[in-house]
Each structure stands twice: as structure tokens, then as C-alpha cells.
Amino acid sequence: MADYKWPEEGKRKYIGKRISRVDGPHKVSGRAKYTYDLNRPGMLFGKILRSAHAHAKIVSIDISAAEKMPGVKAVKIIQGPGTEIQWALDEIAAVVAVDEPTAEDAIRAIKVVYEKLPHFVNEQNLDQVPAAYRRQPTEQTKGEPDAAFKQSDVVTVEGTYGNDVITHCCLETHGLVAEWEDDKNVLIHPSTQSVSSIGQELARALGIPAGNVHVKMDHIGGGFGSKFPIDRWGIEAARLSKMVGGKPVKIMLERDAELAVAGTRPSAYAKVKVAATKDGKLLAWDSESWGSGGVAGTGMPPYPYVWQIPNAKTKHFSITTHVGPQRAWRAPNHPQAALITMSAIDDLAAKLGTDPLDFFIKNIEMTGVRANVYKDELLKGAEMIEWKKLWRPRGEGAVGSTKTLKRGLGLSIHTWGGGGHASDCDLTIHPDGSVEIKLGSQDLGTGTRTTIQIVVAESLGLPFDGVKVYIGDNKYPPSGSSGGSTTIGGVSASSRRASIDALNQLFEKIAPAMSTTPDKLEATGGKIQVIGDPTKSMTWKQACAKLGTQPLTTRGKHPGKESLTSAGVGGAMMADVTVDIETGIVKMNNFVAIQDCGLIIDMKTAESQVFGAMIMGIGYSLYEEKIMDSQTGRMLNGNMEFYKLPGLADVGNFKVHMMTGKGYDERGPIGLGEPPTVSPGAAISNAVANAIGVRVSTIPLTPERVLAALAMKKGGSNG
Amino acid sequence: MSSPDDRSDIAADIPENSEFSEISNDNGGVSRRNFLKGSSVALTIPLIAKGEKIVKAGGAEVKVLGPDKVNITLNINGAQRTASVETRVTLLDTLRNELDMTGAKRVCDRATCGACTVVMDGKPVYACTVLAVDAQGKSIQTVESLDQNGNLHPVQQAFVDNDAQQCGFCTPGFVMACKALLDKNPSPTQEEMEMGLGGNLCRCGTYNGIKGAVAQASQEMKKTRTMKGGRGNG
Known part of the structure; x- marks a missing residue:
């Protein structure tokens, strides 16, 4: 009998390979109907x-x-x-x-x-938020932060960091x-x-x-x-x-409405104090944060992010504004938390005169259960971006800098859950050998159709195009919403279970004809054969003919028998930028991502997801901002000329490395939509600080802000 | 990319703000459609009878169209297609709403993002910013014409192979911009490619795949040209 667990590396025909998305031809020809x-x-x-x-x-x-x-x-x-x-x-x-x-x-x-x-729409400065728009703060304390900051052997930095409100800007409104x-x-x-x-x-x-x-x-x-x-x-x-x-x-929706009312990512600002011992061990965190997601305010992002600093104090103000309300934006709260945490820690490393890569690795145990994953990823990333060859201490300019073009390197790490959502599917094997699977899922461009087809073809030992996938209809068995990176875990597990159950039922039908028992059969290469003995086989078509006139349908479910997916991933990103200190323009040179997501079903579309997240990340790091007019209370840039997305010429070069193999594959497929969107802001902001010798406090890092930070530095109030 | 320089409605979204004021409800400023409607008065198109009239402008008699619907004929992918539209209606909306040719997408609707790119007389244009009446007499090529008998055009195949698409909403526009670029310049440098595709935007972040697709398509199209001994695959 076939069992549910994912096939071993050497036995995979499609899983983990580079397969083009199945709806690609429809999309490139304009025939895909949205x-x-x-x-x-x-x-x-x-x-x-x-x-x-x-x-x-x-x-x-x-x-x-x-x-x-x-x-x-x-x-x-x-x-x-x-x-x-x-x-x-x-x-x-x-x-x-x-x-x-x-x-x-x-x-x-x-x-x-x-x-x-009266209206209120701009919450960037906490001191200027009217009391009526400021909720009672929430406070949390862990360890002894006050005492820790007072220890004699500590180095402390203080800074203010921020993420402005951005929008989703879906191209289809x-x-x-x-x-x-x-x-x-x-x-x-x-x-x-x-x-x-x-x-x-x-x-x-x-x-x-x-x-x-x-x-x-x-x-x-x-x-x-x-x-x-x-x-x-x-x-x-x-x-x-x-x-x-x-x-x-x-x-x-018209474009202006799309940008004004169809969703924002909430702002997040914080005044942060963070300390390490003189020998470079993270010790204490203190943040006073605020942010807004519109009329309902917004909760506190997870400060400090990833790093489990032993002594930590947080205070958060939820601010209400008359701005179109927030919606989940890839990895809700994580990008903001990463920007604020990783920037503060990067500033601390700079003050200690330490390479942040060394500082991160020195403290890596404080990242918790995935410490080893992060360490491997950071070392891999450092190799990919030639960190040790190029990096120079903050303000000196990385290798290749000139008098006015300053190069810098920055890094960040991130995490996400991504456990599979509930998913039901119906798989049908027809007596003519055709196979179809139906589920009420959706393909956001992540490759969901393709991955389901891969799982079923792999599980039934069929050619890739021997399977037809039907999604996008609520009359099909229900499958979860696609959010929080939960789709791949859910649909891969349910379609695997449906496939294996169907196969075992088929084995039972045909075993007598093959003078064997179902437990001795396997499906491979479009045939059903006695395990390891290709001479005793039947073609898939011959086997399915034994069904008579009644197609065989199985219902696959997730959750279900055996653990096929899990949750919790780690990733790292490193950015290499050049800043023109005369114009304030930041140019991306190289950007690398190292990501873990368990067992990868389709390497091609998985990598695309990461590339895409990095490019969206460049957008919110350098260009995107929902600009509100205090006078009128309206969005000033409700169009795509001034709500700026990066273009092809703005993104530089990329490298993506997916962590696979032992230690990763056995965890099953884990979602990838959120995690790589988290680190770009922090990695790019840290790279800019490394390049120009001063922190630009808030993203997007517009030329105006870069020049203002440089002017502050010149004026002697270096942060 | 052609891009009109006469757009005056950028960020002009400030309504009256007096107490109890009665205001117009078009989000303030000059609306795109009203603007196009106004600008179309200056056009002279001699081909059509229905909806045509003569007005005096600057002492001269000028033939104008609209504001009622007029019958138009468009040469799309080599076929004559007819529609009845108001003069303010864009080529994009005519393709999509009247002719059910929905490969070109409406995204920014104001000549920024390139999702509506079609090729007009050999040049890529933003169909959202060409009036349908103005597109008459021109040769219009849309994404629907590229694949023949189930075979993808080399540009399309390169987009598939390089996974130069995710949600795919920007993809037809990119495909057309890419084809127009390679028809004109079969071996673009990095800089030329960035210029040629600089009028298109993607939200999912597929630029890495697109760069790969341009390189592959450039090779394939050169091969085809060589085999045919001249310009091929137009």
C-alpha cells in the first residue's frame, strides 16, 4: 500500500523540481479571464x-x-x-x-x-497626536530592563525608527x-x-x-x-x-478608491533604547511605540522581533486616524517589527564597532528554536553577497565607494508560521484513466494550481499533464482562504491524502488480476507494478479500466492522518546598496535572500515568490508611502504616478537560496508568501546606514529623507 | 512608450471645504473622462457620418464628433472591427467593453503602468490614453494576436519558461512592450531593456523573470530571423 508520507529525495519526479506554472500560457496570451x-x-x-x-x-x-x-x-x-x-x-x-x-x-x-x-490623518509624530486619537497605552515588561540598562558594563543606543503607511495597490482593483x-x-x-x-x-x-x-x-x-x-x-x-x-x-474600484479605501499596511514608529554588554551580548530593550491602521487603531508589532532579549520593556499607543482602514498586508506586523528591531540592533553593533554579521551570530542563541537555521542562513548569505570582502565599518563606505557614491551592506532575519489551513478536496480517477481534482481554493499567482498538479501527478506516478486541477468555485469541496502563507500546507496535504487513498483503492481493485495483494503494489512511470518488479505491471489505463463504469472518487482532508506539513520558518536577507550623497538617491546593487520553507513542491514558483517579495520590499523600503493631506484629510497620491512602485530598472540584481534537504524537507511544505516580505526594509535601511554613516529613521528612504539625515550628521547631531 | 504630456489632473483632488457646502462629486479637479471629452472637441476626423457635426471655431468651420455615440471602425490584428462609442471612450475600454478583447488590462487608467499596452502602427502605446475615435485608420495589434495555432510567440514562451509572471495581470502589457522592443532592437543592452520596459509596472515583483525572458526571447527571435533570412515573426 502507498502511504501518505512525502517521497524521499531520490524518488521524487516532480516535487522540488523547476516546473513552469500551468496557467502561464493562459496568462501570457491574455486569455486568462480575471x-x-x-x-x-x-x-x-x-x-x-x-x-x-x-x-x-x-x-x-x-x-x-x-x-x-x-x-x-x-x-x-x-x-x-x-x-x-x-x-x-x-x-x-x-x-x-x-x-x-x-x-x-x-x-x-x-x-x-x-x-x-474635524479630522486627523497624520500620526508620524506622537507628540502631535491629539489626545482624542490616542488610546490608553499597553505595557509589558520581562526581566529587569531598568536595572539592566544601569549595569556598569553596558553600551546603549537610542533611536527613533518608523514605517509609514503603505497600500496593497493590487493591479486588479x-x-x-x-x-x-x-x-x-x-x-x-x-x-x-x-x-x-x-x-x-x-x-x-x-x-x-x-x-x-x-x-x-x-x-x-x-x-x-x-x-x-x-x-x-x-x-x-x-x-x-x-x-x-x-x-x-x-x-x-477606480484606482484612487483602491488606494484610498481597499487596504493599508498600518504605520509603526518607535523610540527604542537597546543595550548590550561591552563584549557584545544583547542585554536589554525598551521601546515606546505607536502606529495607526485607521479608525480602529492598531496593535503592537512583536517588539523586539525574533531576538528574545532577556530584559525587555514595551509601551504601545494605538492611534486612530481618519484614513481608510488597514487590512492584512503580507506578514502583518512583521516587516514593521523587523525594521524597528533590526535597525536598533544594527545601530548598537555600529556603536560597539562590530560587524553586524558577527554581532548577529554572536547572539544567535537568542533567536530561539531556529538559531541554527539562522546561523546557516547568515553564513550562506555572507558568502553569496561577499560580505566579508565588501563590508566596511559604518560611514567608511564599503569597497567600491567613491567621494559621492557611498556603498553599504545591511542584513536582517525574519520568521513566520505558515501552518497549513483546513482543506478538503475531491480526487476522481475515471475508468478511462483521466484524473481530476477539485477544491474551492484559489491561485493568487503563487502557483497553487501548479503545486496541486505536481502533488497529484507525483503521488499517482502519472505524467504531469495526466492530471487536471479545478479550483475557484465554492461548489467544490471547501478549502481555506489564501492568507498567512497557509495555502501550500493545506492543499498539498489534502491532495496528497486524496491521491494516496484513491491509489490504494485502485490497488485493491486490480491486485487480484495481478495475482498479488494491494500492499505489494506501487504506481510509477504511468504504470502500476509489483514493488521493484517492472515485469509484473499494468499500464495506468489498463488498471483504471478495471473500475468498470464507476469512477473512483476520494475526499482528501487537511488536517488528517499523519503529519504532512508543519509551521515556523526562518529567513535572512542581505542588501548591497549605493547611495548618491549629493542627490539622496538609493540604488540597489545586489540583494540576497536565504529562505527556509520546509519541503519545496515547485522550486521555480517558490523562487519567484521570494524574488517577488524582495521587489515588493524594495518598493516599501524606497518608494511607497500613502501620503495624507492634513488640510483636506485626503490621500494626495491616489494614483500610480505618485504612489510609486519600483520599475524594472530600480531593483538591481538578486540571488535566492532555498534551504532544502535534511532538516528541512521532512517538515513538509510550509507557506512562503509572507516570510520573504519581512526583512527587506530592515536590510535596506541598515545598508543605507552603513553606506552614509547615519540612520535614516523612517522608511521609505526617499532622497529627501536621506539628504535630511546627511544634513543632521553634518550638523553634528549624529544618531 | 508614448505618453501624453497634457495631463493636468494630477493630484488636483482638493474639494471645497466650507461648512455645509454642496460640492461636486467627481472627487474634485478635472476628471479624466471630462478632460478627454473636452479635448476631443479639437479633433477632426473625416471618416464618419453618424454623430458628426460642423461647428465654427476661430472663424473656421470645423467638423466635430460627439458627444453622442459614433460608429467607428478599428483595424485590430488585421481585422476590421466596428463599435459604437462616445468620443470620450478610450481604445482600451473599447477593446475590453465593446469587443471583449480583455488581454490589455485597465490598471492605472492614466498612462503610468503599461498594463494596457498595445502596438499601434508598430509602436507600443498605452491604450488607456488613446481615444478610440483616434485609433481609426491605424493598425492595432493586441496580445490576442501573438500566439498562432496554439503555438506561443517566442516572447510569450520566454515569459512562461522564466516564470516572468505571478498574478499575471501586468503580463500581457509586458509581453507587448517586450515584443515591440525586440522587434525594433533584437539585442537590447541592459540599459536599452530598462528603457524599453520602463513604462510597465508589476506589483508581484516578476522583474527578475522578465529580464530572463527578454534574454531568451531575444535569442529565439534572432534564430527565427536567421532561418527566414530576414525579419520574421512580426
Whole structure:
């Protein structure tokens, strides 16, 4: 009998190899249909009128002119008079019309009277946050931090560090097409990370049974943690569709709304004091931190990050603002915590006159259970980026620096959980030998389709294209939302169990015909054979014919029998940058990542995930910032000219090394979406500090900030 | 990349802020569509009868189109396609909403990101910033035309092989920009590649794969040209 556990390294045909994503040809040819691309028969277009003010009470709304316009099919107030709006561009009313221009004209014809209320949108400076927007702080203490800082043999640094608010900026904006199949059943095509559960949320809002919502999605143009909920526009699209007799209604957010209301990564700032003994052992931490994720404030990131410093004190203020609310952004709270912790520790190493690589390794036991992983990764990274050859003490400029172009190196380490989510799947073997697997999962561009196909083909000993994968439909067995790096663990385990169960049932059917018992059979190379004896075999097709007319279907589940996945990974990153001290522009030279994620199913798409995270990381380290205007309370850069993403010329060269083999593979597949997004900010900020000899306190490290830090340094107040 | 220099609506998003003020609800400033609608008045397109009228401008009689829908004919991937659109409607929205050709994506909708890239008369353009009425009489090539009989174009194959895509929403635009670059310059230097693809943005971070794809496609397309003894695979 076949068993569940993952095949040994030498016996893997597809697992861990470099396999091109299966939906690649569809995507490059423009045939992959995303929500935004759907043109359903008789489809109408919905548009949303959004609040002009960050904080206001709606006094009155007049939709009469809009309702009378030719081509307008429905107008609906979403938040009526008396409602208090808490952020600019919140939803006020919606229209449905025959085409987009008509819908836009109708939106402009709606008249809203607001009573403006005071707003607050910029929390960068704690001292300037009005008391009404500052929650009671939370405090925690471990060990004896006060006494530790007073020890005679300590070296202490103090600094202020920060991460500004950024957005998800999915290229496909949020939205959906909603249509009623009859009075009771609604079909939605959302752009979502939650195919299996988003319908339940809509059903609750509409007051209909969950089974009456059918959800379909083939492709999603980016999510990054922002596309879990049905959202108000999703519920309203369904209601508007009902108002127009069930016709399909498409609502996709405009770019300015996407950036203003469809998710942020909360800000995080901290005043930090950190100490080590003179001989370089981390001793004590003290931070006063604050940050905001909008009207609900935000919790404290895990300070100090990764390092379990024996004496630590934290105090955190949650700040509320009139800014569109936060959503999960890859590895929630970790990038911010890494920037603040690793920057402070890097400053401490600089003050001690130590190479941060040596300082990290000297203290590596303080990283806990993955100390050895981090150590191996740091040594590997140092080799990849030629750390010891290039690195010079802070401010001296790494090898290759000139009078105005200063080169620097920086590093950071990170962690993430990523245990597999719950996942059910149905695998069917047809009597003609074809195989299909169905599950209500989704492929965010991470390669989920491809990895499921790899697992099934590997498990059944079939050619890679002998398996068909169906995802993206909530009528398939439910599989978890894709968030928190939980998908690969869940879907690989459930599809492995379904495959093995199906195979064993097939073995039972055919064993008598092969004059053997099921436990003596194996599936390999498109055949079923007596273990180790290719002369006693049957082709896959011949074997499946023994099923008669009844296909064989098995339900795979995760969690389930035997441990096939686990949680908890470690990674390291090192950045090599050049800073032009005349312009303040930071240029990426080389960037290396060393990442552990258990057993890798597809090396090609796994590496792509890491490359992608590094590039997103360059974005938030150097360019991205949601700039809010204090006067109007509105986002100043709600477009892609001024909400800057890195381009191809901005990213430099990359190297990625995945930790595999003994000690890693046996832990099973662990998710990879979050961990490599964590360290870029810290690694790049540390590299810049190393290059120019002074810390630029807050990311993004814009030229203006770099020049300001250099001016401070010149002025003698070196941090 | 062609990019209009007449965009005046950048960051002009400041509404009136008086108490109890009645305000316009287009997010303030000049909306893109109104802007395009206004700018189209200055156009003269002699081909169409429906929706056409003569107005006096600066003492001269000028033929104008719109604001009602006009019938247009577009030469897309070698075929004549017709649609009825308002003059303010972009080539991108015509392709996507009228002709169901959705390879070109709407992302920034204002000539920044390149997801809507199509090739017009041999040059890559942002379809979000070309009016459909202006695209008449031009040869328009979209991503849908590249693969033939199930065979991917070398640029497309290189994107697949190098995993130069994740969510894939920027990919068709990158493929078209890359093809236009290599048609013009079969062996781009690093700098030329960065210039040629500098008008396109990816959010998932696929640039490493894209660099590899350009190198592979450049090799493949050169081979094809050599085999055909001239310019091939256009």
C-alpha cells in the first residue's frame, strides 16, 4: 500500500523540481479571464459615489437627477443622511447604468450635503497626536530592563525608527460581477482570496442561505492580504443586481478608491533604547511605540522581533486616524517589527564597532528554536553577497565607494508560521484513466494550481499533464482562504491524502488480476507494478479500466492522518546598496535572500515568490508611502504616478537560496508568501546606514529623507 | 512608450471645504473622462457620418464628433472591427467593453503602468490614453494576436519558461512592450531593456523573470530571423 508520507529525495519526479506554472500560457496570451475582464451577457456597470471628506456627517443626498438620466438603471444610497463618515472616499451611493461613461455622469449628478467634522490623518509624530486619537497605552515588561540598562558594563543606543503607511495597490482593483440566477440564488465573480468562504459573508448580509450563493473565480490580479471580505461594494452589487431584475452588475474600484479605501499596511514608529554588554551580548530593550491602521487603531508589532532579549520593556499607543482602514498586508506586523528591531540592533553593533554579521551570530542563541537555521542562513548569505570582502565599518563606505557614491551592506532575519489551513478536496480517477481534482481554493499567482498538479501527478506516478486541477468555485469541496502563507500546507496535504487513498483503492481493485495483494503494489512511470518488479505491471489505463463504469472518487482532508506539513520558518536577507550623497538617491546593487520553507513542491514558483517579495520590499523600503493631506484629510497620491512602485530598472540584481534537504524537507511544505516580505526594509535601511554613516529613521528612504539625515550628521547631531 | 504630456489632473483632488457646502462629486479637479471629452472637441476626423457635426471655431468651420455615440471602425490584428462609442471612450475600454478583447488590462487608467499596452502602427502605446475615435485608420495589434495555432510567440514562451509572471495581470502589457522592443532592437543592452520596459509596472515583483525572458526571447527571435533570412515573426 502507498502511504501518505512525502517521497524521499531520490524518488521524487516532480516535487522540488523547476516546473513552469500551468496557467502561464493562459496568462501570457491574455486569455486568462480575471474578474475585471468578465463581460457577462446583458451586463450593466456600477459606479460608486465616494465621500469627499475624511470626517463628516451626511446631511442630505439628492439622487433625483441621476435617476432621470437616460441609460441609468438604478441608483441606491449606501450610507444615508445622518451617517458619520470616518474616512475620505468611503461609499455613499451607487448607480447602475448601461455603460461606464453613463454611470460616471450619473455619479456626478448626485448632490450630497455634508457637515464637515474635524479630522486627523497624520500620526508620524506622537507628540502631535491629539489626545482624542490616542488610546490608553499597553505595557509589558520581562526581566529587569531598568536595572539592566544601569549595569556598569553596558553600551546603549537610542533611536527613533518608523514605517509609514503603505497600500496593497493590487493591479486588479477590488470588485466583482454579481447576478441573480433566479429569485433566490445569486452568482458572484469576485476578485478574492477566499473562494470557499466569501459567499457565506454575502449570504449573511443578504439574509439568504449560504448555499444560495455561488462563487466563481478563475484568476485574481493581486491580493496580498487585502481581498478576503465581500466588502460593502460586493454586497451592494448583489442588491443592485436584484434591483435591475437580476442582470449582471460589475463594480470594480477606480484606482484612487483602491488606494484610498481597499487596504493599508498600518504605520509603526518607535523610540527604542537597546543595550548590550561591552563584549557584545544583547542585554536589554525598551521601546515606546505607536502606529495607526485607521479608525480602529492598531496593535503592537512583536517588539523586539525574533531576538528574545532577556530584559525587555514595551509601551504601545494605538492611534486612530481618519484614513481608510488597514487590512492584512503580507506578514502583518512583521516587516514593521523587523525594521524597528533590526535597525536598533544594527545601530548598537555600529556603536560597539562590530560587524553586524558577527554581532548577529554572536547572539544567535537568542533567536530561539531556529538559531541554527539562522546561523546557516547568515553564513550562506555572507558568502553569496561577499560580505566579508565588501563590508566596511559604518560611514567608511564599503569597497567600491567613491567621494559621492557611498556603498553599504545591511542584513536582517525574519520568521513566520505558515501552518497549513483546513482543506478538503475531491480526487476522481475515471475508468478511462483521466484524473481530476477539485477544491474551492484559489491561485493568487503563487502557483497553487501548479503545486496541486505536481502533488497529484507525483503521488499517482502519472505524467504531469495526466492530471487536471479545478479550483475557484465554492461548489467544490471547501478549502481555506489564501492568507498567512497557509495555502501550500493545506492543499498539498489534502491532495496528497486524496491521491494516496484513491491509489490504494485502485490497488485493491486490480491486485487480484495481478495475482498479488494491494500492499505489494506501487504506481510509477504511468504504470502500476509489483514493488521493484517492472515485469509484473499494468499500464495506468489498463488498471483504471478495471473500475468498470464507476469512477473512483476520494475526499482528501487537511488536517488528517499523519503529519504532512508543519509551521515556523526562518529567513535572512542581505542588501548591497549605493547611495548618491549629493542627490539622496538609493540604488540597489545586489540583494540576497536565504529562505527556509520546509519541503519545496515547485522550486521555480517558490523562487519567484521570494524574488517577488524582495521587489515588493524594495518598493516599501524606497518608494511607497500613502501620503495624507492634513488640510483636506485626503490621500494626495491616489494614483500610480505618485504612489510609486519600483520599475524594472530600480531593483538591481538578486540571488535566492532555498534551504532544502535534511532538516528541512521532512517538515513538509510550509507557506512562503509572507516570510520573504519581512526583512527587506530592515536590510535596506541598515545598508543605507552603513553606506552614509547615519540612520535614516523612517522608511521609505526617499532622497529627501536621506539628504535630511546627511544634513543632521553634518550638523553634528549624529544618531 | 508614448505618453501624453497634457495631463493636468494630477493630484488636483482638493474639494471645497466650507461648512455645509454642496460640492461636486467627481472627487474634485478635472476628471479624466471630462478632460478627454473636452479635448476631443479639437479633433477632426473625416471618416464618419453618424454623430458628426460642423461647428465654427476661430472663424473656421470645423467638423466635430460627439458627444453622442459614433460608429467607428478599428483595424485590430488585421481585422476590421466596428463599435459604437462616445468620443470620450478610450481604445482600451473599447477593446475590453465593446469587443471583449480583455488581454490589455485597465490598471492605472492614466498612462503610468503599461498594463494596457498595445502596438499601434508598430509602436507600443498605452491604450488607456488613446481615444478610440483616434485609433481609426491605424493598425492595432493586441496580445490576442501573438500566439498562432496554439503555438506561443517566442516572447510569450520566454515569459512562461522564466516564470516572468505571478498574478499575471501586468503580463500581457509586458509581453507587448517586450515584443515591440525586440522587434525594433533584437539585442537590447541592459540599459536599452530598462528603457524599453520602463513604462510597465508589476506589483508581484516578476522583474527578475522578465529580464530572463527578454534574454531568451531575444535569442529565439534572432534564430527565427536567421532561418527566414530576414525579419520574421512580426
